[in-house]
Amino acid sequence: MTWLWSNLDLVGELILVHLALSVPAIILSLVISVPIGWLAHRYRWSRGVLLSLCALLYAIPSLALFVALPPITGLGLRSPVNLVIALTLYGIAVIVRTAADAFDSVQPEVRQSATAMGYSAAGRFWGVELPLAGPVLLSGLRVVVVSTVSLATVGAVIGVQSLGSLFTDGFQRGIQAEIITGIVATILLALALDWLCVLTGRMLMPWSSPRRSRRPALSDVRSIEADPA
Amino acid sequence: MNLLFDAIAWILDPANWSGAGSIPQRLWEHVSITAVVLVIASAIALPTGALIGHTGRGREPAVRVSGGLRALPTLGVLTLFGIWLGIGLTAPVIALVILAVPPLLAGAYAGFESVDRRTIDAARAVGMRESQIVGKVELPLGLPIVVGGIRSATLQIIATATLAAYIADEGFGRFIFQGLRTRDYAEMLGGSILVIILALVIDGLFAIMQRLVVPAGVRASRTRELRSRPTRSRAVVGQPITEGNQE
Amino acid sequence: MIEFRGVSKRFPDGTLAVADVDIVIPPRKTTVLVGSSGSGKTTLLRMINRMVDPTSGHVLIDGTDVATREPVALRRSIGYVMQNSGLLPHRTVIDNVATVPLLRGERRRDAHARALELLDTVGLDRSLADRYPSQLSGGQQQRVGVARGLAVDPNILLMDEPFGAVDPIVRAELQQELLRLQGELGKTVVFVTHDIDEAFLLGDQVVIMRHGGKISQAASPTEILANPADDFVAEFVGADRGKRALHVTEVGGRRVVFDGDGRAAGVLAS
Structure with missing residues (x-):
C-alpha cells in the first residue's frame, strides 16, 4: 500500500496510457468486424474462409505478433500504433465470429417481414438486423474488452508503456507491491470498461434483458419457442 | 522485406541448429513445458468441469472464477511468481497452469452441458448408473467441445510460454528477448516466426483431432441440422433432471 | 400388478404434482394415464421405475414396495419408451436396442441377435440396424424406442407420450402397431398421453387426471363414456x-x- 500511495501519479498516468492503447483497439475491431461478420453471415462461401482466417490469427502468440508486425506495417517495434494494430487484429479475430453468429441469430421471419413492409436493403440492415444482432454482438465485444485490456500489458516487455510497465519494472526491481498494483489496476480497468459496455448496451438496446444477451447461437432463439419443457 | 529475409536467414543458419540454446533445444523446451502444463492443468480442470457439467452444481461460481481468471494479465502473473520463486522453471509452470485452467474448465463444463438433457434422462430411465451416463453418454457426445477447450488452452499455453522466457531460460521466447537485448532484430523476428509456426501446427493438429472425436451418429446428423435444428432447450441445459420432470 | 397407495409428490419448488393417489394397475392390460399438462401423469409414471420418488405413500409392484429396490436394477427390469425416442445419438440402431442387455452384462453377440429379432417385432427392416438415429424418420425412431423398451423382455412397459412428436398419420400407424404388439405380448403397459382419443383407443383402463395431480376417474373407456364421474371428466372426454x-x-x-x-x-x- 505504501508503494501505491507514493506512486499514485505514475499509476494514474499509466492507466491513461493503457486506455489510449486499448480503447482505440476495441473500437476499431468492432467497427471493422461488423461488416466482415455480416459478409460471413450473408455469403456462405465466404464464411469458412473468413472464420478460418480469424481462427489462425487468434492462434498466433501475442508477443510473436508484436515482433512480427513492424516489417509489415513499417512502424517501429516500440511504436504504440504497432501495439494498437496488433490488439485490433486480435479483437477482429474474436468479434467476426460472434458478429456472424449475431446476424445468424436474427430470425428469417423477422427479416422477411421487414422486407415485406418495404425496408430497403440498407434500411433493413440499420433498422432491423443490426439492432437485433446487437445483444449477441455485445457479448462478443465484452470478451474483447477484457482480453484487450489484459493483452495490452504484454507490450511492456518490448518497451511499449502501459500498466504492464508496472510488471516489468516491479520484476526488475523486485517490488512485489508494484506488480500486484498492476494486476489489480488492469483487472479493475477491464471490469470498468466491461461495465461501461453493459450500460451502453442497456441504453441502446432496452428490449434485450441482460440474461438473454449472454448466450449467442441460432438454436437459442428457435428452441425457446419450440420446446414444450 | 529485408527484415523478413534476415529473419529467415537467421532461422536457416546452421550455427543456430546446434549447441546450447539452439533452435531444436528451444523447441524441445517450448513443447515440453507446454505438455507438462497441459497435463497438470487438465488433471485439475477436466474432472472439475465434468462434475460441474454433469451435476449442474457450482456452475455459477465456475463461470465467475474462469471469467475472472481470464481477466488476469498473464505478464502480471508471470512476473509475480517470478519474484516469489526466483529464476527457474517452477514459477512459469505454476503461472501457466493458473492461466490454462479457465479455458479447460469452460470447455469441460460446456461439453458436458451441451448433451441433450433428454438423452441423459433416457439413459437414466433405461437403467444406466451415473458413472455410465458420464462415461458412455456425456463424454462421447461432449468430447468435441472438451477438445475445443483443450485446443484453446494449448494455444494459450504456447503463447504464454513465449512470454515466460522473460522470467525463465526456456523456449522460443528466449530468442525474442535475446534479440531485444542485443538489438538483433533478425533473431527476434526469427524466434517469432518459429513460435507462430509451432502454434499454427499444433492448432492444425487439434482441428483434425476435433473432427475425429465427433461421434459418427452425431456427424451423420450434421447435414440434416442445416435444415432442421435440434429443438434442444437452452432453458433446461445446466439443470440436471434429478427429481424427474414436472410435465 | 402395480399399486399406488396414498402416493403424493411435492417437488422442491413447492408444486404438488401428485396428490394422494390410490390406484391399481392390472397386469397384462394397458392402462392409460390421460390429462392436460400439469396433471402429474408423467410424474406418476416415473414413480414406477423410481425416476421420481414419492414424498409420501408407496408404489408396489407385485406386492413389493419399489422403494426397497435398487433404482438402477429396477429400471433395467422395466421397459421405458419416451417422447422423441430418447435414443443415444452416437450409437447405431442395433446398439441402442441392445443398450440394456449390454448394461446387464449379456454377451454382445446374443444381445445383437435378440435386438435384430426385436426390429422384426416392431416392424423395422433389419437393414436399418447399422444406421444412426438421426438417419431415421421420426416414426422409425419411435419404433426403435419401443424395441429398446422390449429388449429385456420386461413384464412392465412404461410409455411416456411416445407418439406425441410424430405426425398424425404415423401416429395412427404406431397406435395400431402397439395394439397388435400388445395382443401378441400381453405386457403390463402404462401409457401417458394428453390425447383422450388415443387413451380410448389404446386403454383397457383409462385414468383421467386433473390439474394438481388428482385422479378424476379410472375405468374402462365404455364406463367413462357411459358414466362420467363428474363435469370435469364429461368435459374432458367431450361428452x-x-x-x-x-x-x-x-x-x-x-x-x-x-x-x-x-x-x-x-x-x-x-
Whole structure:
C-alpha cells in the first residue's frame, strides 16, 4: 500500500496510457468486424474462409505478433500504433465470429417481414438486423474488452508503456507491491470498461434483458419457442 | 522485406541448429513445458468441469472464477511468481497452469452441458448408473467441445510460454528477448516466426483431432441440422433432471 | 400388478404434482394415464421405475414396495419408451436396442441377435440396424424406442407420450402397431398421453387426471363414456358438447351414423 500511495501519479498516468492503447483497439475491431461478420453471415462461401482466417490469427502468440508486425506495417517495434494494430487484429479475430453468429441469430421471419413492409436493403440492415444482432454482438465485444485490456500489458516487455510497465519494472526491481498494483489496476480497468459496455448496451438496446444477451447461437432463439419443457 | 529475409536467414543458419540454446533445444523446451502444463492443468480442470457439467452444481461460481481468471494479465502473473520463486522453471509452470485452467474448465463444463438433457434422462430411465451416463453418454457426445477447450488452452499455453522466457531460460521466447537485448532484430523476428509456426501446427493438429472425436451418429446428423435444428432447450441445459420432470 | 397407495409428490419448488393417489394397475392390460399438462401423469409414471420418488405413500409392484429396490436394477427390469425416442445419438440402431442387455452384462453377440429379432417385432427392416438415429424418420425412431423398451423382455412397459412428436398419420400407424404388439405380448403397459382419443383407443383402463395431480376417474373407456364421474371428466372426454353423442339417420336405405358435429362416422352393420 505504501508503494501505491507514493506512486499514485505514475499509476494514474499509466492507466491513461493503457486506455489510449486499448480503447482505440476495441473500437476499431468492432467497427471493422461488423461488416466482415455480416459478409460471413450473408455469403456462405465466404464464411469458412473468413472464420478460418480469424481462427489462425487468434492462434498466433501475442508477443510473436508484436515482433512480427513492424516489417509489415513499417512502424517501429516500440511504436504504440504497432501495439494498437496488433490488439485490433486480435479483437477482429474474436468479434467476426460472434458478429456472424449475431446476424445468424436474427430470425428469417423477422427479416422477411421487414422486407415485406418495404425496408430497403440498407434500411433493413440499420433498422432491423443490426439492432437485433446487437445483444449477441455485445457479448462478443465484452470478451474483447477484457482480453484487450489484459493483452495490452504484454507490450511492456518490448518497451511499449502501459500498466504492464508496472510488471516489468516491479520484476526488475523486485517490488512485489508494484506488480500486484498492476494486476489489480488492469483487472479493475477491464471490469470498468466491461461495465461501461453493459450500460451502453442497456441504453441502446432496452428490449434485450441482460440474461438473454449472454448466450449467442441460432438454436437459442428457435428452441425457446419450440420446446414444450 | 529485408527484415523478413534476415529473419529467415537467421532461422536457416546452421550455427543456430546446434549447441546450447539452439533452435531444436528451444523447441524441445517450448513443447515440453507446454505438455507438462497441459497435463497438470487438465488433471485439475477436466474432472472439475465434468462434475460441474454433469451435476449442474457450482456452475455459477465456475463461470465467475474462469471469467475472472481470464481477466488476469498473464505478464502480471508471470512476473509475480517470478519474484516469489526466483529464476527457474517452477514459477512459469505454476503461472501457466493458473492461466490454462479457465479455458479447460469452460470447455469441460460446456461439453458436458451441451448433451441433450433428454438423452441423459433416457439413459437414466433405461437403467444406466451415473458413472455410465458420464462415461458412455456425456463424454462421447461432449468430447468435441472438451477438445475445443483443450485446443484453446494449448494455444494459450504456447503463447504464454513465449512470454515466460522473460522470467525463465526456456523456449522460443528466449530468442525474442535475446534479440531485444542485443538489438538483433533478425533473431527476434526469427524466434517469432518459429513460435507462430509451432502454434499454427499444433492448432492444425487439434482441428483434425476435433473432427475425429465427433461421434459418427452425431456427424451423420450434421447435414440434416442445416435444415432442421435440434429443438434442444437452452432453458433446461445446466439443470440436471434429478427429481424427474414436472410435465 | 402395480399399486399406488396414498402416493403424493411435492417437488422442491413447492408444486404438488401428485396428490394422494390410490390406484391399481392390472397386469397384462394397458392402462392409460390421460390429462392436460400439469396433471402429474408423467410424474406418476416415473414413480414406477423410481425416476421420481414419492414424498409420501408407496408404489408396489407385485406386492413389493419399489422403494426397497435398487433404482438402477429396477429400471433395467422395466421397459421405458419416451417422447422423441430418447435414443443415444452416437450409437447405431442395433446398439441402442441392445443398450440394456449390454448394461446387464449379456454377451454382445446374443444381445445383437435378440435386438435384430426385436426390429422384426416392431416392424423395422433389419437393414436399418447399422444406421444412426438421426438417419431415421421420426416414426422409425419411435419404433426403435419401443424395441429398446422390449429388449429385456420386461413384464412392465412404461410409455411416456411416445407418439406425441410424430405426425398424425404415423401416429395412427404406431397406435395400431402397439395394439397388435400388445395382443401378441400381453405386457403390463402404462401409457401417458394428453390425447383422450388415443387413451380410448389404446386403454383397457383409462385414468383421467386433473390439474394438481388428482385422479378424476379410472375405468374402462365404455364406463367413462357411459358414466362420467363428474363435469370435469364429461368435459374432458367431450361428452358434454355432444361430441361423442352419435345419431343414426337413414340415407338411401342404409343407416349412417353421424357424430355430434354432424360428420358421417360410419355405417351401421345390419
